[in-house]
Amino acid sequence: MKIVVLVKQVPDSGAERNLRSDDNTVDRGSANNVINEMDEYAIEEALSIQEKHGGEVVVLTMGPSGATESIRKALSMGPDSAVHVADDALHGSCAVATSKVLAAAIGQLDADLIICGAESTDGRVQVMPHMIAERLGIAALTGARKLTVDGSTLTIERQTEEGYEVVTASTPAVVSVWDTINEPRYPSFKGIMAAKKKPLETKSLADLGVDASEVGFDGATSTVVEHSKRPPRQAGNKVADSGDGGVQLVQYLSSEKFV
Amino acid sequence: MVDFSLSDEERQIRDTVRSFITREVMPLEAEVLRNERAGAPAIEPGVLADLRSKARKAGFWGVNTPEEYGGMNLGAVMSAIVAMETGRTFVPFSFGGYADVILYECDEDQKQRYLIPTIEGERRSCFAITEPGAGSDARNIRTRAVRDGGDWVINGEKTFITGGNEADFVMVFAVTDPTRGADGGVTCFLVDRDMGWKSEPIPTMGQWGPASLVFDDVRVPDSQVLGEVGKGFPLAMRWIGQGRFMIPARAIGSAERMLQMAIDYATIRKSMGHPIADYQAIQWQIADSQVEIESTKWLTLYAAWRVQQGMDARHASSIAKLHGAVMANHVVDRVLQIHGGMGYTKELPIERWYRELRLLRIYEGTDEIQRRTIARNLLKGHVRLGGIGE
Numbered sequence: 001m002k003i004v005v006l007v008k009q010v011p012d013s014g015a016e017r018n019l020r021s022d023d024n025t026v027d028r029g030s031a032n033n034v035i036n037e038m039d040e041y042a043i044e045e046a047l048s049i050q051e052k053h054g055g056e057v058v059v060l061t062m063g064p065s066g067a068t069e070s071i072r073k074a075l076s077m078g079p080d081s082a083v084h085v086a087d088d089a090l091h092g093s094c095a096v097a098t099s100k101v102l103a104a105a106i107g108q109l110d111a112d113l114i115i116c117g118a119e120s121t122d123g124r125v126q127v128m129p130h131m132i133a134e135r136l137g138i139a140a141l142t143g144a145r146k147l148t149v150d151g152s153t154l155t156i157e158r159q160t161e162e163g164y165e166v167v168t169a170s171t172p173a174v175v176s177v178w179d180t181i182n183e184p185r186y187p188s189f190k191g192i193m194a195a196k197k198k199p200l201e202t203k204s205l206a207d208l209g210v211d212a213s214e215v216g217f218d219g220a221t222s223t224v225v226e227h228s229k230r231p232p233r234q235a236g237n238k239v240a241d242s243g244d245g246g247v248q249l250v251q252y253l254s255s256e257k258f259v
Numbered sequence: 260m261v262d263f264s265l266s267d268e269e270r271q272i273r274d275t276v277r278s279f280i281t282r283e284v285m286p287l288e289a290e291v292l293r294n295e296r297a298g299a300p301a302i303e304p305g306v307l308a309d310l311r312s313k314a315r316k317a318g319f320w321g322v323n324t325p326e327e328y329g330g331m332n333l334g335a336v337m338s339a340i341v342a343m344e345t346g347r348t349f350v351p352f353s354f355g356g357y358a359d360v361i362l363y364e365c366d367e368d369q370k371q372r373y374l375i376p377t378i379e380g381e382r383r384s385c386f387a388i389t390e391p392g393a394g395s396d397a398r399n400i401r402t403r404a405v406r407d408g409g410d411w412v413i414n415g416e417k418t419f420i421t422g423g424n425e426a427d428f429v430m431v432f433a434v435t436d437p438t439r440g441a442d443g444g445v446t447c448f449l450v451d452r453d454m455g456w457k458s459e460p461i462p463t464m465g466q467w468g469p470a471s472l473v474f475d476d477v478r479v480p481d482s483q484v485l486g487e488v489g490k491g492f493p494l495a496m497r498w499i500g501q502g503r504f505m506i507p508a509r510a511i512g513s514a515e516r517m518l519q520m521a522i523d524y525a526t527i528r529k530s531m532g533h534p535i536a537d538y539q540a541i542q543w544q545i546a547d548s549q550v551e552i553e554s555t556k557w558l559t560l561y562a563a564w565r566v567q568q569g570m571d572a573r574h575a576s577s578i579a580k581l582h583g584a585v586m587a588n589h590v591v592d593r594v595l596q597i598h599g600g601m602g603y604t605k606e607l608p609i610e611r612w613y614r615e616l617r618l619l620r621i622y623e624g625t626d627e628i629q630r631r632t633i634a635r636n637l638l639k640g641h642v643r644l645g646g647i648g649e
Contacts, residue, residue, distance in 0.1 A: 073271060186279055188318015189331040192271045 001055035006116035038117025076187035092217035099131030139169035321356030346512025385426035423470025507583020
C-alpha cells in the first residue's frame with residue numbers, strides 16, 4: 001500500500017503570528033515555522049499502517065523553500081521519501097487552488113491512501129481533504145478518530161459532537177484525522193540522522209502540469225483584502241455578591257447563552 | 260572561520276529531546292517534590308524505568324555509545340547538548356544506553372558480564388576511587404589488593420561514591436604495589452556486590468545520595484582486573500577527565516530554566532505599582548545571569564569539542580566545570596532573590612535547585628582543584644595564553 005501524507009508547514013501556534021502588511025498573507029519570515037500539529041497524527045497513522053501492512057509512506061508538502069525543514073522533520077519520524085511542491089507562483093494561493101496543486105501531485109504518485117490532518121492551525125478551513133477527494137474522484141473519510149485497514153477496505157470512526165459514526169470506503173481514498181487518533185512518535189536519533197539521506201523530490205507547477213495563472217493571487221477564488229490586530233482584551237464583568245451573586249451569575253450566563 | 264551554528268540534525272535532536280523532557284519528564288516534577296518532602300525516594304524506580312523504556316522505544320538511547328553496541332555515537336558535543344536539555348528538569352532522569360568510558364577496556368569475557376549489561380540497563384555500575392583520606396589527592400589511596408594464590412584480596416574503605424547504594428558492581432581502585440603507588444601500583448577491579456562489599460548511604464543536603472563502601476577481605480579472581488595490573492591510575496584519570504564537561508552542560512539547562520522562571524515572575528510580580536522587571540536592580544540580576552550562562556555554554560561546548568576531536572581536553576574541561584559550577588550557584592541565588600520570600604518557600608522548586616546545585620562546586624573536582632589544575636597548567640607552561648582552539 002502506498003500512503004501519501006500531506007504535511008503543511010505553519011507558523012507555531014504557540015507563538016505570536018502575523019499577516020504581512022504588503023499582501024495580507026501569512027508572515028512566515030518572522031514566525032517559528034513548524035509542522036502543522038495535526039499532520040503529525042497523520043504521519044503516525046501512516047507509519048502504523050505501514051508497520052502492520054507494509055508498503056511505502058511518502059510525505060507531500062506544498063510550500064516555500066523553507067518548508068524543507070519541516071519535511072526533513074517529518075521524514076525523521078519514519079516516512080520513506082518526500083515530494084515538495086515549490087514554485088514562486090504559488091504565493092497567495094487559496095484553498096481551491098491549493099487543492100488543485102496537491103491533487104495533481106498526488107495523481108503522479110499513484111497513492112492507495114492519502115492521510116492528512118483534519119485542519120491546519122493557520123488556515124483552519126478544514127476543506128482540503130474534501131476538495132482533494134473531489135478532484136481525484138475518490139472517497140473522503142474525514143474527521144477520523146480511528147482508522148482500520150482491511151485489504152482495500154478502509155473504515156473510520158468519524159468523530160462528531162455527539163459521539164462517532166462508522167464510515168467505510170474502498171481505496172484509494174482520502175482520510176483526515178483528528179488528534180484523538182493516536183499519539184505521534186518522537187523522531188528518534190537514528191531517524192533524525194537518516195532523514196537527511198532520504199529522497200526528497202522538488203516539483204514545480206510545470207512538473208505537475210498546472211498553469212501558473214490557476215494558482216497564487218491570479219487564480220485565487222478568495223483573497224484577504226484587509227486585516228487588523230485583534231483588539232486588546234476587555235476587562236471582564238465583576239459580580240459583587242450582595243446576596244444575589246448567584247442570580248446575577250446565572251443571568252449573565254443565560255444572556256450569553258452559555259446555559 | 261569559526262562557526263557557532265548547529266547542523267539541522269543537531270538542532271532537531273536538541274528540539275526533540277527538549278520536547279521529550281517537556282512533555283514526558285517535567286510533568287513528574289510535582290511528584291518528585293512531594294516524595295522528597297515526605298522523605299521518600301524522589302521517584303519510584305519503576306516509574307524511572309518506564310520513562311527510560313519509553314525513551315528507548317522512541318529511539319533516545321546511547322547518545323555517545325559506539326554503534327557496535329547499538330548506540331548512536333553522536334559524539335561529545337551532541338552529548339553536551341543533550342545534557343543541557345535533560346538539565347532543564349530536576350527529575351533525576353537520564354537517557355539509557357550508557358556505560359562508563361573505562362568499561363570499554365573490558366576484555367571479551369568482561370564485556371559480556373559488565374559492559375553490555377550496563378549499556379542495556381540490566382546492571383548498574385559505580386566508580387570508586389575517593390577514600391576518607393584521599394579525595395582530590397587520589398594518588399594517596401590506601402585501599403589494598405593483595406595477591407593470594409590466583410586471587411586478589413581487597414581491603415579498604417571508599418567514600419562519597421555516586422550510585423554506590425544502587426550499584427550491583429563497582430569499578431574499585433586499589434593499591435597493588437605500594438612501592439610504586441599511582442605510578443604503576445594501582446589497579447582497577449570489577450567487583451560484584453555479591454562478592455562481599457557493603458554500602459552505607461551518606462545523607463546530604465540535596466538529592467545526590469552517595470555511599471560509603473567497605474571492602475573487608477573481599478576475594479576476587481584475576482579475571483576481575485579491568486585493563487592491566489598496575490595500570491589503574493591512568494584509567495581513573497580518564498574516567499574523571501572524559502565526562503567532566505557534562506557537569507556544566509547540565510548546569511546550563513538548569514540555569515536557563517530558572518532564569519526563565521525569574522523573567523516570568525519579574526514581569527507579573529508588582530511592587531510599588533510596577534512590575535519588578537521595571538527596576539534596574541532586577542534587570543541587572545537577569546542580565547548578569549544570562550552573561551554567565553552564555554559564557555558557560557561556549558566554554559562547555561569548546562571542552563566537548565576538544566574531546567570529540569581527540570585533543571587533550573583536561574584544561575578546557577576544568578575551565579568549563581569551574582565556571583559552570585560557579586555560574587549555576589550565582590544564577591540560582593539571584594533567581595531565589597528575585598522571587599523574594601516565595602523563592603525561599605517549599606512551594607516553589609527554587610530552594611531545591613539551590614541545594615542541589617551547591618554540589619556542583621564540590622563533586623567531580625572542587626572549585627579549588629579546578630583552579631589548581633588551571634593555574635598549574637599555566638605556570639608549568641603546559642598551556643599557553645593567546646591561543647584559539649589550539
